[in-house]
Amino acid sequence: QLQLQESGPGLVKPSETLSLTCTVSGGSINTRDHYWGWIRQPPGKGLEWIGTVYRSGSIDYNPSLRSPVTISVDTSKNQFSLNLSSVTAADTAVYYCARHVRVVSGSVWYRYLDYWGRGALVTVSS
């Protein structure tokens, strides 16, 4: 059974960089039909996609995010990471890592998020 686990500081100061790592266990991070990404949820609010990193190394980011974002993959450690720089209080949220699936069946392409981590609360405060 695939498992994802977020890790990183729970408190970050304003203007600093938020860094989280997602460790994947029970399966390889280097598979053809799977990509890896981050979603966040501010307290009491809905889900917001942050970005997805593909096997090729290319990355899609949410253009609505105010803070610069980078996502990277370390296949040797079966991990991928998120860096969000120059954070503000608006970046306070539970951060989830998730596996993104992109598969074709017949002539139909599918995309969905099938495995999620349990989430990590990150608070931005001085």
Added chain:
Amino acid sequence: EIVLTQSPGIVSLSPGERATLSCRASQSVSSGYLGWYQQRPGQAPRLLIYGASIRATGIPDRFSGSESGTDFTLTISRLEPEDSAVYYCQQYGDSVYTFGQGTKLEIK
């Protein structure tokens, strides 16, 4: 960017009843890129439906999805207390994933 609008915001039903949750897209969405997720309090979201109507592994057949143009529907039959949760629709288009704002389902 495609906007997903979910309705109603909150719905309260009794066990055994049927819930009908709506998700309307601001423009055309490929049905293969439309999913539904359940989020119980304090938990991570869980994939229920992908491809607008395909149940994910282990999801009971009480959950079903359908589509009509830019309108997508999640139907939950024979409601159980454990169905109390927030339900989100999600789409992928133009290299961007977006989520609806969620519908909260309360079981009386």
